[in-house]
Amino acid sequence: MNALEVKNLTKTFEVGKTLFTKGQGVKAVRGMSFDVRDGETLGIVGESGCGKSTLARMLVGLLPPSEGDIQIEGKVQDKANPREFGQMIQYVFQDPISSLNPRKTIRQIIETPLKRLHGMGKAERSKRISEIFASVNLREEFLDRYPHEFSGGQAQRIGIARALAAAARILILDEPVSALDVSVQAQVLNLLAELKKEFGLTYLFISHDLAVVEAVSDRVMVLYFGAIVEVGPADAIFKHAKHPYTKLLADSAPVVGRALEAPKQKADELPDPLNPPKGCPFAKRCIYATDICETTDPALIEMGEDHFAACHNPIKG
Amino acid sequence: MIQFLKLLFRNRLAGLGAVVLTFILLLALLTPILPLPDPDITATGDRFMPPFSDGHLLGTDHLGRDLLSRLMWGTRLSLAVGAAAALIAAFIGSTIGIVAGFLSGRTDNVIMRLVDMLMAFPYILLALAIVAALGPGLINALIAVAAVNIPFFARNIRGVTVGLANKEFVDAARLSGMSNIQIILSEILPNVLPVIVIAMSTTVGWMILETAGLSFLGLGSQPPQADLGSMLGEARAALITSPHTSIVPGIMIFLIVMSINLLGDGVRDAIDPRLKSGALSRPLPATIVERKETPPVASDDLLALQDLRTEFHVGDRTYKAVGGVSLKVNKGECLGIIGESGSGKSVTALSVMGLVASPPGKIVGGAVSFQGNDLVGASYDELRALRGDRVAYIFQDPLSTLHPLYKVGDQLIEAMQAHRRMPQKEARARAIELLDSVRIPNAARRVDNYPHEMSGGMRQRVSIAMALANEPDVIIADEPTTALDVTVQAQILSLLDDLRRERDLAIVFITHDFGVVAQLCDRVAVMYAGRIVEEGPTAAILDDPQHPYTKRLMACVPELGGGKRELHAIAGLPPAVDRLPQGCAFAPRCEFAQDVCRQGEIKLEPNGDRAVRCLFPDKVSQTEVTS
Ligand SMILES: Nc1ncnc2c1ncn2[C@@H]1O[C@H](COP(=O)(O)OP(=O)(O)OP(=O)(O)O)[C@@H](O)[C@H]1O
Ligand code: SF4
Ligand code: SF4
Ligand SMILES: [Mg+2]
Numbered sequence: 001m002n003a004l005e006v007k008n009l010t011k012t013f014e015v016g017k018t019l020f021t022k023g024q025g026v027k028a029v030r031g032m033s034f035d036v037r038d039g040e041t042l043g044i045v046g047e048s049g050c051g052k053s054t055l056a057r058m059l060v061g062l063l064p065p066s067e068g069d070i071q072i073e074g075k076v077q078d079k080a081n082p083r084e085f086g087q088m089i090q091y092v093f094q095d096p097i098s099s100l101n102p103r104k105t106i107r108q109i110i111e112t113p114l115k116r117l118h119g120m121g122k123a124e125r126s127k128r129i130s131e132i133f134a135s136v137n138l139r140e141e142f143l144d145r146y147p148h149e150f151s152g153g154q155a156q157r158i159g160i161a162r163a164l165a166a167a168a169r170i171l172i173l174d175e176p177v178s179a180l181d182v183s184v185q186a187q188v189l190n191l192l193a194e195l196k197k198e199f200g201l202t203y204l205f206i207s208h209d210l211a212v213v214e215a216v217s218d219r220v221m222v223l224y225f226g227a228i229v230e231v232g233p234a235d236a237i238f239k240h241a242k243h244p245y246t247k248l249l250a251d252s253a254p255v256v257g258r259a260l261e262a263p264k265q266k267a268d269e270l271p272d273p274l275n276p277p278k279g280c281p282f283a284k285r286c287i288y289a290t291d292i293c294e295t296t297d298p299a300l301i302e303m304g305e306d307h308f309a310a311c312h313n314p315i316k317g
Numbered sequence: 318m319i320q321f322l323k324l325l326f327r328n329r330l331a332g333l334g335a336v337v338l339t340f341i342l343l344l345a346l347l348t349p350i351l352p353l354p355d356p357d358i359t360a361t362g363d364r365f366m367p368p369f370s371d372g373h374l375l376g377t378d379h380l381g382r383d384l385l386s387r388l389m390w391g392t393r394l395s396l397a398v399g400a401a402a403a404l405i406a407a408f409i410g411s412t413i414g415i416v417a418g419f420l421s422g423r424t425d426n427v428i429m430r431l432v433d434m435l436m437a438f439p440y441i442l443l444a445l446a447i448v449a450a451l452g453p454g455l456i457n458a459l460i461a462v463a464a465v466n467i468p469f470f471a472r473n474i475r476g477v478t479v480g481l482a483n484k485e486f487v488d489a490a491r492l493s494g495m496s497n498i499q500i501i502l503s504e505i506l507p508n509v510l511p512v513i514v515i516a517m518s519t520t521v522g523w524m525i526l527e528t529a530g531l532s533f534l535g536l537g538s539q540p541p542q543a544d545l546g547s548m549l550g551e552a553r554a555a556l557i558t559s560p561h562t563s564i565v566p567g568i569m570i571f572l573i574v575m576s577i578n579l580l581g582d583g584v585r586d587a588i589d590p591r592l593k594s595g596a597l598s599r600p601l602p603a604t605i606v607e608r609k610e611t612p613p614v615a616s617d618d619l620l621a622l623q624d625l626r627t628e629f630h631v632g633d634r635t636y637k638a639v640g641g642v643s644l645k646v647n648k649g650e651c652l653g654i655i656g657e658s659g660s661g662k663s664v665t666a667l668s669v670m671g672l673v674a675s676p677p678g679k680i681v682g683g684a685v686s687f688q689g690n691d692l693v694g695a696s697y698d699e700l701r702a703l704r705g706d707r708v709a710y711i712f713q714d715p716l717s718t719l720h721p722l723y724k725v726g727d728q729l730i731e732a733m734q735a736h737r738r739m740p741q742k743e744a745r746a747r748a749i750e751l752l753d754s755v756r757i758p759n760a761a762r763r764v765d766n767y768p769h770e771m772s773g774g775m776r777q778r779v780s781i782a783m784a785l786a787n788e789p790d791v792i793i794a795d796e797p798t799t800a801l802d803v804t805v806q807a808q809i810l811s812l813l814d815d816l817r818r819e820r821d822l823a824i825v826f827i828t829h830d831f832g833v834v835a836q837l838c839d840r841v842a843v844m845y846a847g848r849i850v851e852e853g854p855t856a857a858i859l860d861d862p863q864h865p866y867t868k869r870l871m872a873c874v875p876e877l878g879g880g881k882r883e884l885h886a887i888a889g890l891p892p893a894v895d896r897l898p899q900g901c902a903f904a905p906r907c908e909f910a911q912d913v914c915r916q917g918e919i920k921l922e923p924n925g926d927r928a929v930r931c932l933f934p935d936k937v938s939q940t941e942v943t944s
Contacts, residue, residue, distance in 0.1 A: 093488070252806065256832055
């Protein structure tokens with residue numbers, strides 16, 4: 001069974017709306033369809049503003065979609081209700097400190113989902129908190145302290161503990177380590193891997209760091225301008241990219257032993273969301289572009305084993 | 318709390334306000350039990366008795382009533398009414414502000430437009446209109462004063478709430494199953510409460526004044542009841558003949574309003590978190606220098622740091638942010654500094670030009686030699702002449718160098734004209750040329766853009782153009798690509814690399830990314846807890862790291878193309894630089910640590926063209942990273 005099935009998910013924001021005039025629609029997510037398999041880690045990469053967080057917020061019910069369906073563990077979710085979603089799918093935020101209320105103790109923070117989502121009594125709660133704290137390697141004496149007393153890595157463990165307390169089996173990790181120092185990053189990534197094994201979790205791992213995504217994911221999905229441009233197995237997608245944008249990303253990542261040279265692209269400007277192009281949104285930057293790219297937006301089609309891309313002129317090999 | 322009081326009383330005026338106000342409050346509280354004559358008993362025979370008359374310490378008014386007694390009771394009433402008005406205004410205004418800010422969207426829009434309309438009326442006119450509609454009387458005056466102050470609270474609190482409502486912890490609370498009401502009460506309210514208290518402490522004084530104003534006009538307290546405003550109003554007719562009847566309540570109003578406002582300002586400042594870090598005053602234009610030993614002899618390298626030490630003194634703690642760093646860079650060279658946050662990379666960079674905020678920062682030892690001159694001992698004028706001219710900076714956030722309200726072209730022109738005279742036309746042509754050289758497409762048009770009209774990558778290119786404006790000899794780049802997307806990062810890095818080859822620039826490049834260092838830098842220095850632990854040619858260090866920290870740090874970061882795998886984390890955290898352990902700072906996290914590592918100073922031992930601060934580099938070099 002699939003943990004998550006998403007069909008034609010779309011989000012249009014209205015910008016420039018005032019009390020009396022209607023705003024202009026900006027499509028932040030343009031019709032995404034994909035599945036997340038039970039127990040896998042699906043990596044999601046893309047440039048800033050490509051719709052990663054908007055997608056994630058719809059998946060947890062924090063933002064109502066403009067169009068499309070979300071099915072979580074076989075159940076269709078037709079209304080964005082974080083309370084209902086919260087028991088099945090949880091969110092771990094990018095900025096660990098600002099995701100914790102500065103005026104609450106850690107115990108109060110972790111207790112909330114146990115109380116509100118699962119209606120647990122006091123004794124049961126404190127037993128569960130001990131278990132969760134042990135599994136994220138935090139000492140129980142931390143429970144009565146306030147968030148500002150913790151380092152980024154510790155705070156991120158607390159954020160993970162809160163997500164575990166909700167007992168959701170799917171976790172959306174939105175840049176969970178990018179605010180952390182490299183030596184601490186690895187600690188948190190390893191912890192996430194252990195928890196996944198222990199509790200049979202499914203992850204959606206959002207990051208702009210290709211190397212991290214490759215290291216933790218089974219499959220990777222590449223987004224560009226609010227749409228999926230390529231999705232495939234983690235060990236193949238960057239090595240044998242089909243989509244020119246994925247190749248551009250892979251070639252741009254700084255790698256020890258590779259000469260410094262900005263990979264070729266025609267221009268570097270992103271399309272204007274207020275005035276989206278008719279054809280492929282990557283056409284202005286793409287060195288493989290042909291006439292058809294200017295007029296027709298390519299569909300996502302299978303191009304290898306479990307490997308899909310949306311391109312008229314996919315890269316061979 | 319004790320710390321709060323300390324901060325509060327450090328501000329003398331606020332302390333004075335607190336003392337005066339406490340005294341007045343005490344008197345007001347004690348009024349009913351003091352042996353005062355009835356304030357409302359008239360004795361027309363004793364009209365206008367001067368102060369210090371028998372039985373009437375402050376004299377009497379036009380109806381022969383005891384002024385002292387009227388003053389005390391009047392003060393009591395005025396304070397109570399002012400405080401009540403402030404509470405009501407704060408409660409209603411904050412509720413409106415929280416609801417509008419939290420719900421946002423249409424509700425917010427409608428509510429705030431209404432509030433704006435209220436605010437557009439002149440203050441006192443609105444209050445008069447309300448009293449006119451309700452009829453005169455103290456309670457109605459109270460309502461009017463509260464009502465005209467509601468918009469102030471609504472606006473302020475809404476602003477704070479909007480910021481909070483978009484915080485991630487509010488989303489997290491939603492996902493934890495809390496309802497909107499629960500979120501407002503337990504997530505938002507505790508965080509806005511301090512703001513409400515500050516807003517009240519700064520407005521209650523004015524509200525007392527406003528109620529007094531209405532009473533003065535005869536719209537507030539009705540005779541014979543005394544409040545400070547009505548006392549003034551009644552004394553008006555005898556202003557010339559018996560001035561003491563006006564002066565007495567006048568002084569009291571002055572004392573109350575002044576003391577409340579002084580205290581309110583003090584409270585606001587004491588709660589301001591920036592003060593707690595010890596930065597009471599504006600930072601000085603250049604970092605304070607307090608060197609005890611004689612500085613080392615200047616070297617003949619282009620730029621050399623020699624045993625540089627920079628500390629922060631906060632309270633009774635000393636943070637040794639830079640604990641003796643030596644580095645050098647020459648023309649056309651690129652030196653990388655790598656390390657985690659808090660390792661002292663940025664403070665090292667800022668110390669070069671005396672840009673470390675002072676207080677609390679201080680350079681306590683060593684030297685920075687630039688073209689043979691010591692910059693640490695240099696005067697502010699000398700530093701200013703070099704800043705941006707010979708040595709330029711690029712920071713992580715381009716907005717920290719670009720002013721949001723000026724066109725980028727004008728900012729470039731200003732940067733050039735700050736150091737040499739140049740006709741406007743020539744400067745503009747040069748600005749376009751600079752934008753072109755950092756590969757901004759269509760530079761002639763972009764020169765008239767404001768920073769917000771550009772993407773993050775383009776803004777960073779503009780700040781590189783700013784750094785290049787005066788053709789400096791050295792560029793110090795502090796994580797200039799960390800906030801950028803990989804595709805943009807690749808362009809900026811290759812741009813910097815070309816620039817140093819074309820112009821023979823020296824670059825000091827601070828980063829936490831080994832990939833970046835490998836591609837751009839000739840030499841690299843690894844910092845840990847304020848010191849360099851390993852230094853040498855990039856290729857040699859990446860091939861064969863000899864300090865355990867370097868080695869483990871490299872193993873922490875995944876590299877593209879390695880497939881799915883487990884990473885080798887470093888257990889524990891870096892030490893706090895105000896409590897450095899004896900001996901090697903890395904010892905608590907080091908798998909090779911021996912007893913000798915924890916004793917005495919460990920030197921940065923040179924070995925050919927590299928150096929390492931570890932007692933067992935050979936062992937490190939021969940061991941594979943596991944676990
Ligand atoms: N509330 C909103 N109103 C209008 N536009 C929005 C809103 N939220 C997001 N957008 C726009 O939607 C697009 C996608 O934003 P999103 O936050 O999902 O990007 P992202 O991929 O998460 O980026 P990052 O890597 O910077 O976090 C952007 O163009 C953004 O400006
Ligand atoms: S569809 Fe055309 S423009 Fe778009 S990525 Fe493929 S080749 Fe490039
Ligand atoms: S000196 Fe000792 S503790 Fe420090 S890094 Fe070397 S082996 Fe480890
Ligand atoms: Mg995001």
